[in-house]
Amino acid sequence: MTNLLNDMEHDFQAVPAPVEVHVAMLVFPGFTLLDLVGPQTTLSFHTTVHLVAKTLEPVASDSGIKLVPTCTFADCPQNVDVLFVPGGFGTADAMEDEETIAFLRDRGARARFVTSVCTGSLIQAAAGLLEGYEATTYWAHLDILRVLGAKPIAKRVVMDRGRISGGGVTAGIDFGLSLLAELRGDLTARTMQLLMEYDPAPPFDCGNPEDAGPEVAAQAKAALGDAVDLARAAAYRIRAKAIAD
Amino acid sequence: MTNLLNDMEHDFQAVPAPVEVHVAMLVFPGFTLLDLVGPQTTLSFHTTVHLVAKTLEPVASDSGIKLVPTCTFADCPQNVDVLFVPGGFGTADAMEDEETIAFLRDRGARARFVTSVCTGSLIQAAAGLLEGYEATTYWAHLDILRVLGAKPIAKRVVMDRGRISGGGVTAGIDFGLSLLAELRGDLTARTMQLLMEYDPAPPFDCGNPEDAGPEVAAQAKAALGDAVDLARAAAYRIRAKAIAD
Numbered sequence: 001m002t003n004l005l006n007d008m009e010h011d012f013q014a015v016p017a018p019v020e021v022h023v024a025m026l027v028f029p030g031f032t033l034l035d036l037v038g039p040q041t042t043l044s045f046h047t048t049v050h051l052v053a054k055t056l057e058p059v060a061s062d063s064g065i066k067l068v069p070t071c072t073f074a075d076c077p078q079n080v081d082v083l084f085v086p087g088g089f090g091t092a093d094a095m096e097d098e099e100t101i102a103f104l105r106d107r108g109a110r111a112r113f114v115t116s117v118c119t120g121s122l123i124q125a126a127a128g129l130l131e132g133y134e135a136t137t138y139w140a141h142l143d144i145l146r147v148l149g150a151k152p153i154a155k156r157v158v159m160d161r162g163r164i165s166g167g168g169v170t171a172g173i174d175f176g177l178s179l180l181a182e183l184r185g186d187l188t189a190r191t192m193q194l195l196m197e198y199d200p201a202p203p204f205d206c207g208n209p210e211d212a213g214p215e216v217a218a219q220a221k222a223a224l225g226d227a228v229d230l231a232r233a234a235a236y237r238i239r240a241k242a243i244a245d
Numbered sequence: 246m247t248n249l250l251n252d253m254e255h256d257f258q259a260v261p262a263p264v265e266v267h268v269a270m271l272v273f274p275g276f277t278l279l280d281l282v283g284p285q286t287t288l289s290f291h292t293t294v295h296l297v298a299k300t301l302e303p304v305a306s307d308s309g310i311k312l313v314p315t316c317t318f319a320d321c322p323q324n325v326d327v328l329f330v331p332g333g334f335g336t337a338d339a340m341e342d343e344e345t346i347a348f349l350r351d352r353g354a355r356a357r358f359v360t361s362v363c364t365g366s367l368i369q370a371a372a373g374l375l376e377g378y379e380a381t382t383y384w385a386h387l388d389i390l391r392v393l394g395a396k397p398i399a400k401r402v403v404m405d406r407g408r409i410s411g412g413g414v415t416a417g418i419d420f421g422l423s424l425l426a427e428l429r430g431d432l433t434a435r436t437m438q439l440l441m442e443y444d445p446a447p448p449f450d451c452g453n454p455e456d457a458g459p460e461v462a463a464q465a466k467a468a469l470g471d472a473v474d475l476a477r478a479a480a481y482r483i484r485a486k487a488i489a490d
Contacts, residue, residue: 032286033282033285033286034282034283034286034441037278037279037282037310038279040278040308040310041277041278041279041308041414044308044309045468049308049309049310051310058303058313063285063286063289063294064289064294065282065285065294065296065312065313066312066313067310067311067312067313068303068310068311068312068313118442138442139439139442156444156446157446157448167442167444168441168442169286169440169441169442169443170418170441170442170443170444170445171442171444171446173415173445173447174445174446174447174448177447177448177449178448181448186449187460187461187464189448189449190449190451190457190461191451191457191461191464191465191468193447193448193449193451193452193457194384194451194452194453194454194457194461194462194465195414195465195468195469196279196413196414196415196452197363197383197384197412197413197414197415197416197452197453198414198415198445198447198451198452199401199412199415199416199447199452199453199456200415200418200419200443200445200447200452201401201402201416201419202418202419202422202438202443202444202445203402203419203422203423203426203434203438204422204431204434204435204438206435206436206438206439206443207438207439207441207442207443207444207445208439208442208444209439211444212435212436212438212439215432216432216435216436216439217439219432219436220436220439220440223290223436223440224440
C-alpha cells in the first residue's frame with residue numbers, strides 16, 4: 001500500500017520519504033484496531049505500510065470493525081524494515097496459529113525492528129522473537145511474557161537491541177512516535193506529533209491500575225473476561241512444547 | 246454491527262450495556278482513520294456503532310487503509326443517539342457532497358449528541374448543524390468554523406448543548422472518553438480509560454503549534470499541503486450559497 005491517497009485528486013504527501021521504509025503490520029482475527037491504527041498513523045507519511053494477513057479478505061478486529069489487508073503472508077516483501085504485531089482479544093489464538101507464527105519467525109529474523117503494541121508482544125514471544133529481550137505488554141498480561149522467555153518491563157515503551165514494544169492500546173501512539181524518531185529522526189517525529197495534535201488531556205486519571213484504584217481495576221478485569229487466562233494457558237502450552245522438542 | 250466478536254468463540258462483553266445506544270459514524274473517502282478509531286474504541290463495549298457510508302464497498306482512509314462500512318445512508322437507523330463525523334484530507338470534498346450533507350442534516354436533526362473529531366466539525370458546520378454553537382476542530386482549520394456560523398474554541402474537547410467536538414486526530418480519545426461519561430457515567434468512562442491503558446507519555450512536547458515551535462509548525466504546515474485552503478474555499482462557497490438562497 002502506498003502512503004496516503006495516491007489515487008485521489010490531490011497529492012497529500014508533502015514530505016517525501018528519502019529512502020523507502022517497509023513496515024509489515026500483522027492483521028489477525030480479533031486484533032485491537034487502535035493498537036494498529038496508532039502506530040500506523042505515526043508512520044503513514046514516512047513509510048510504506050503493508051497490512052499482512054492470511055488472505056486478502058477483510059479481517060474483523062475485536063470491536064467488529066473490518067480492515068482490508070493489503071497483502072498475504074506469501075506476498076509480503078521478504079525483507080521488511082519493521083515487523084509490527086498488535087494485540088487484542090484474539091491474541092491467544094494467534095499465539096498458537098502455526099501459519100502466523102511461521103510468518104513472524106521468518107520476517108522477524110531479518111527485520112531491523114521487531115515491534116509490538118499491547119499483547120502483540122506475547123504473539124512475538126510465542127514465535128521465539130523475544131527470548132532474552134526486555135519487553136512490555138498490556139498491563140494485565142505482563143507476567144505472561146516471562147513464561148515465553150522475555151523480561152517483562154512495566155514501561156510505556158521498551159527498547160532493547162532492535163526490539164521495541166509498547167504497552168496497551170493507546171501506548172501505540174507513544175510507541176509509534178518513538179519508532180518514527182528511530183527511523184527518521186527527531187524533527188520528523190516532532191512534526192508528526194503536531195500533525196496528530198498529540199497533546200493529550202485525559203478526562204480522568206485512570207490510565208494504569210494503580211491510579212485507577214481497586215473499583216475501576218475490578219471493573220476492567222471483569223470486562224477482560226477470560227482473555228488473560230487464555231493467553232497464559234497458551235503461553236504454558238507453547239513453553240511445554242518447546243521444552244519437549 | 247454488534248459490539249465485539251459475537252461470532253467468535255468467547256463472549257468478551259463482560260459489561261453489558263443497560264440500554265442500547267446507537268452511534269452512527271460517517272465514513273467518507275479520505276477520512277482520517279485515527280479520528281474515528283479513537284472514539285470508536287472508547288464506545289465499543291457500550292454502544293452499537295454503525296459505520297455509515299454511501300455503499301457497503303470498503304472506504305479508503307487518507308492513509309490508504311480501507312474500512313468496511315456496516316450500513317448505507319439509506320439503511321442507517323432513522324434515529325441514532327449519537328451522530329459522529331471524523332475529519333481527514335477528504336474533508337473539503339465531503340463538505341460539498343450533497344448526499345453526505347443531506348444524511349447528516351437528517352440524522353443530526355434528531356440525534357441526542359451531534360459530535361465530531363478533527364475537521365469533522367467543518368463537515369457538520371457545512372450541514373448547518375453548528376450554527377451558533379461553540380465547537381473546535383483541527384488546530385490548522387480553527388478559523389474556518391466561523392465562516393460556517395460556529396464559534397471556534399481552541400480546546401481539546403468542547404461541549405455546547407448536545408454538540409460535542411474534539412480537536413485533531415488523537416483528541417478523539419479524550420473526546421470519546423468524555424462522551425462515554427455523558428452516555429454511561431464516570432465509572433464506565435474511567436474503566437474504559439484503564440482498559441485502553443490511556444496513560445499518555447508523549448516522547449516530545451509538540452502536540453500544539455505553540456509548544457512545537459516555528460520549525461516544527463512550518464514542517465507540519467508543509468505536510469498539510471493545500472488541505473486547509475481547500476476546506477476554507479469550500480466553506481466560503483457554502484456560505485455564499487446559503488446567503489444567495
